[in-house]
Amino acid sequence: MSAPATVGTFSALREQLTDAATAFADGPDALAGILAGMVDDVDRALGERLEIFPVCHHSPASALAMVRRLRRKQPRVIYLELCEDLQPLLGELRNCRLPVAVQAFASQLDGFPAAWGPLSVIAPVTEASAEYQAIAYALETPGVELVLVDRSTDHVFQWSPRDEAPSPGEPASGESGADAGEQAALHGDAVGVEIGDLRPRFAELEAHLLHHGKVRHWSEWWDQYVERPLTVADHDTYRQVMVLIGSLFRRLRPAGSVRTDRDEDRERYMWTRIRQHLAASGAAPEDCLYVCGAFHAASRVEQFGLDSTAPNFDISPRTATRWRYGLIPSSHSAIEAQFGLAPGSVSIAAATWTKAVSGSGLTPYRLDGQRGGTPRGRRGRVEPETVPAEAVSDRLVGFLAAPPALDGLDEAELRRWCVDIVRLARRNGYLASTADAIAVFETSILLAGLRNRARPTPYDFADAAVTCIEKDVAPGRRDVRRLCEILLGGDRIGQVGYDALPPLARDVLDRLQPLGLDLEKRTVQRALLDLHGKPELAGCADLLWMLRHVLPPGAVRPIMGERRLGHRSIQESWDLALGRHQRALIELGYEGVTVEQVLEQRLRRAAHGPGATAAGALAAVEDAIRLLDSPRLVDELGARAVELLAAERTVDDAPRVLRRIRRLLAHHQATAPTLPAWCAAFVTTGYAHYCTLLPTAFVEEETGVRQVGAMLGFLFSLESLALSLGCDRSQLELAVGQSHPQAPAKVALLWAARHQLGLLPLTGLRAQCRELLANPLVVPAFPQYLSGFVHALEPVPGLAPFVVETMSTAFARLPDPVLLPWLPNLVTTLRQHGAEAVPLLVREAGRTFPGTLSALDSWVPPWQGTASTATPRRVGGAAGQQVHALLAGHPEPVDAVAELLGVGDGWRGPRGGAAALVEAHPSTAEAVAVLLSGR
Template identity: 70%
Template sequence: MSSSHEGTFDALRSQLREAAASFADGPDALQGILLGIVDDVDRAVGEPLEIFPVCHHSPASATAMARRLREKQPKVVYLELCEDMAPLLTELRNCRLPVAVQAFASEVKGFPADWAPLSVVAPITEASAEYQAIAYALDTPGVELVLVDRSSDHVFQWQEAAEPEPTAADADAEAPTAGEETALHGDAVGVEIGDLRPRFAELEEHLLRHGRVRHWSEWWHQYVELPLGDADHDTYRQVMLLIGSLFRRLAPGDPHRVRVDEDRERYMWTRMRRHLAASGADPADCLYVCGAFHAASRVAEFGVHGSDGFEISPRTDTVWQHGLIPSSHAAIEAQFGLAGGSVSIAATLWAKNLKRTGVQPFQLAGQAGVKKRGKAGAKAAAVPAPTAAPAADQLSGFLRRPPVLDRLDEDELLGWSVEIVRAARRNGYLASTADAIAVFETSILLAGLRDRAKPTPYDFLDAAVTCIEKDAVPGRRDVRRLVEIMMGGDRIGQVGYDALPPLARDVHDRLAALGLKLEQRGVQRALLDIAGQPELAGCSDVLWMLRSLLPGGAVRPIMGERGLGGPPPLQESWDLALGTHQRELIQLGYEGVSIEQVLEQRLRRTAGHPQATAATVLGTVEDALRYLRSNRLAQELGTRALDVLVTERGVDGAPEVLRLVRTLLAHYRTAEPVLPGWLESFVKTGYAHYCTRLPMAFTDEDATVRQVGAMLGFLFSMEGLALSLGCDRTQLELAVAQSHPTDQAKTALLWAGQVQLGALTRQELRERCDALLANPLVLPAYPRYLSGFLHALEPVPNLTDFVVEAVSNAFGRLPDPVLLPWLPTLITTLRGDGAELAPLLIREAGRIFPGRLDALDSWVPPWLAQPAAAPALRRPSGGPRGLALLAAHPAACDAAAQLLGCEPVWLSPVDEPSGAVLLAAHPETAVALGRLLTIR
């Protein structure tokens, strides 16, 4: 068959050889490239197994594919797509396009651990050649569809571990930014059929500059899509092969990139030859659909008669999960570096091509969201294939063909101009009929300035922005977004119920009692009257688990909470967006068959991570009790938390550990008869651990005052339980005595701890604060001391009134020249370092200070008021008032005498002596009582 093509492109070769000799200094290099391109085209055209080159999401490729399939009616279709995705293609009929075929692996074996999770997606739209091939093969009896590209496992096997390959989006300034729709594919590696974009930056820059366009999508639309929309089969094939060969020969010599491209081609041709040998199919009855970049291949394995020396490496032990996820035009544009709105424009152009050419496309039976094409498709499918004829040289004529202005395009442009003005009015723009005329004329003007025969949608977009938007956007949508919506908008696909994994279907079934359309995009409000409908309690459990598993916007509680040990809820209100976040719900199905299983696996994985902290593991214990109500899992995770705490050397997680331990203790004391063994061991071990770390934390510059305060809070609040479990209070006293902080806030925190232990009285603490206020050199640092006192409210809450006193004394004693510059520092310190403790201070201040302004002048602070009975109790003398006190309380006197080792002897009431006689009779008692009164 190759002999029939000999001499087909001889005329073109002669022209290119003459051009190379005329325009190049030396004909060798340029001539080699130009003639090599023709050789690549000739080689691909002469291959017995017909190669159909395509470009991903190209309307011209889709139109040519539909036309060729009806003409040739191949019995075997080889498709450039990951071979392990084949079982999913039949589920496309249960989806609304665009969707993406995905391979996902959460746990990796044979790859670097930091690569996890692994994800590969292949988006599919109606205006794509691969969808036409899939629909034809699946709905035509006797046709076999074979995916021949490398598996998802090989995609990552062939990647370099050093750094990921740069994507086209990195170099495209017009690529859309990440958002809700653009992030539908996540961080997946995209498999693109027909990656036709120059990998030579200078070449792309040259094409854009001379084509007078801003980005690659616009160049492709102008110079490839529109000319090939009406081209015949031979012309289409030869032009696409020419472009693929050109980009391939001018690509930079990146060894890794070249090796991957060639290995993919060797892989695909090896698979096809093996299938031909096993099935006995005739290559003339087969069609090979691949990207134009790979169609012009020069590897030795190329063709049905190529060599068989390529060895396919075995897959790793990584377990891959497969499914369909929703996609969108914006997600495709973001992942593959296309300009914003280009896929929507392609969809519009696809509809125009079908109407203009009369080609009947293929669509899967029962496909959701696809317009029915009538019965013409069935009749067209029965047309016999024409007799094959030798291909003629169509390149020479195509390259010389001038663009032709179509009158229909002017009518369409006028309709666009009227429609954009109408849309602009609805969105608050002061647009008029004059603006519609201006947009129409400006589009034609821009097309002329850019050497175009007719305005493109990109010219119209620039004209609309210039003439309508001007300098302000009155609403939330700018004119660029309005044009994208008018051109078809960002179509977002949906995976049908039958194509969902078991977990996602189970979620839909368990939430069916809510009576909502969960597959619908957008936010829906769910009201749960659990008291009136007890069966909704199960829906509440599902929603709380989904809240912990899905992103924040998927399931959001409006009313209601799920805590430990709380009463059952009576009513709840939720905002649900499961349709919007369908991809995340589907990926949960890759991890298990129920959300309970997935949640348990995630909790175990989080707790078992090598970098997990005690606070992190205690958080998993709380989630296990709150969402799963599993004491078994809590016991397992709690034991892990104890092991992690012993090995910790820092105190970063002390605040969270304190909060979680208090929460768990409160839960178990109300819900269980006894505390679990792991929690008692955690309190005991934590008491000793924090006592050991306390002196170092006070002097460590990296440890914050909040973290040290949390350590003291753990020690003081857990002291009773820890002592009952066998801990020694002396260890805490020694730890406090060995602490010598240099930071002002930590110093104040240490003073508060000493007050709690009884090593420092409040009066002594008050005197130290007064000394700080009296020292001009210390005044700038006084807010730091107050910050320490504020954090001391966590471990020593009974110091709240003293902190109010300290702040009040500062405001009352400092002069304005000192107080006013110091006040902003105080406010920022209190707000930044102790925002969660400030309410305690405010409540105490409201209790102490008078509630009325007129009472403030006569108000005396409680810390300045002196009790009247205090001087009498502190008198050391044994005068008459002291004797009267002893006589009034004989039991106290007897107890004191026995404590001192004296025999209490009282005279009878009849012979009651005077005070001097009594003192003389018992001199030891008198001396001891005098000392005791002096101490008190």
């Protein structure tokens, strides 16, 4: 164990820095104070009775120093800077393949703004990290206690400003390729918490370091000037340099910011927890080790140190939010994206860790059962070495003044990289050759020289490879920078083992076992289900349809088969990628024990949430029938849909309501002996509701034509059912009578509604359209009337012949300046509502227009002979005699029709019989005459 540093240990270094600052700034000033304060921070941290071990996240140098220190010191208690409520999960790391992330998740918030939900905090763990080495040592060494001392996940959000949502992290710059982007999304929008966030919080300082270091990203600067030199440094030098850097960044950060206050509160929190544990356990400080970020090791809060007399920090109680904990898969790309690291930096760190471990002869610690790691190290105790106090300062001064040592194997390593990248590029479609390998080798050395580096780094090699090989970029091809990341270590993706999964995830894997697939693989697998030949697979099919509803797109994707109301496929085919979407499956387990429970909860939230609508509730009803087959839940959601419909004051969702209630009514009428009570209530409530809102909807400009058409569609298509359930038709007639629209499209809708009610005959509609076309002031607006008639096909599908007739007349009579600008709007309208309108128009046009080109010359539009004249026409000749004979020869049906219409015997007239009827209805008689004559 090194001797504790005294106050005067770093006096020589302090004097050197002060003299340099004085010479640089022409006198002692703030710069001298900063440099001298940095030495004081180092002196203070190293002089603390509780040994402080400063680290940087995902740093191989920190991990190596941690392994060395643990083997020499063999501490009995390790205090670790990590959220204290995550401690029970650390033992589950044994069942995982690193990297993984420890997660806290909350979907139902109590004490936080609702807009923040769901809340998620993750802490990634990689093998090349000091925290993992400390965790593995503590959990695998008998008698060692691991204590997490950082704020809880609840306090992470308690300390966030209420006026802005917590940020998930800084996005990574320069993501390379679709593969990296997909893996970068493994953490989702979780807030990242990591031990040892060591990065300048003064933008100008970071820009200055990057500029003079001739690097593009902070990760590259750290690897070049700190990481590699510290890999071979001894323990004391490592601690001093890390605290010195942490002190520099701490003293050059903006003062008074919210982040500064939060950092200091975290330090007060951690020292308070350390004091409380030491007081409760009675552990000796010399047997303990405090692992924290180098930034926090240079803390100057009043609670710093065991000898501080400042009172403990007042820790606020946690909120009533219920947190759920688990492990989710992580990846190098996800860590880089979460914490703003350069693409490939974590992969390079992993490669550096492997190389350093093999070169140093150290055996790192590893949890028993850990998949994908190196063998666990020995537990034998190594006697600590004693370092004289006067040598501590000499080591720091010597390290800071000495140039980095060169590695003689770098040239061979670079040559191997160049050969391998050419081979990998050729496999991915690049026309690379041996000449390119030589060019990459020479360019790497050239770039390193231009950047004042003694030897090329992986970043220099990647830049050289992109320059020499990536001469063109083809769509769908991996770029060369991504190939370099794969070569230097790859985007290693972690996996959570079966035993560490939540109950829901294990239940899903168990229930899908009959498929015979290894669903933990990250590849997409095809599942074929013959439900007719193997009825036992029906349970798997039901589960897959539920998973498709609750998991993100791509996790389970149906290739063949469908699940709709009243229909079940006998054969299905699925693409399954549950291993690739393991995080989503794990977070699903935070919501319930089974998929059925989670789906039921989500359907209830959709129907009872603050933004619930009647259309959304009907969609939940449909999903409950298709996926759960739960009559109780269907009745509950249906009753909620009735409540929501009655409470709505707008008709924006009327098209969705109409489409879904029609489908649900057809399903229940075909499968149930009686209509459910909620369906009857929805029809009667909707009939009265839309009748009440109809006059206002016709007038309001905010209400579109499609919405009004859907309202009329509900009223007319469900009218017979509504009347049988007790509704009054006069309410609809009054609503139509009170409607006075001004917009041309809505006027056309009103005419269609009046026609459906029998208030406006077809001849009246034709007369209205003729008047519009005859008025030159109205002709420019005539296409809007036509759009209204197209929308009228929803409530009045019987108008299809008239719409075809009106459109044909419009194409024949409208001038080109009016017709041509309207055609795009017509096409757009038919495309939006093609499912309802186009089939009707096409069928009617097929019946109306001739089927051959030769018949077109002699074709006469049928509506040209049906226009009513001002004076009655008499039907004479043989055809007229046939009509008279037909009516006179069958008086009984004619009398029955007359009695039904309330005419009685008055139809016979003074002339009596058929003659009077023919004179009273000349158009009808003429049409019958045409049919009888065969014209």
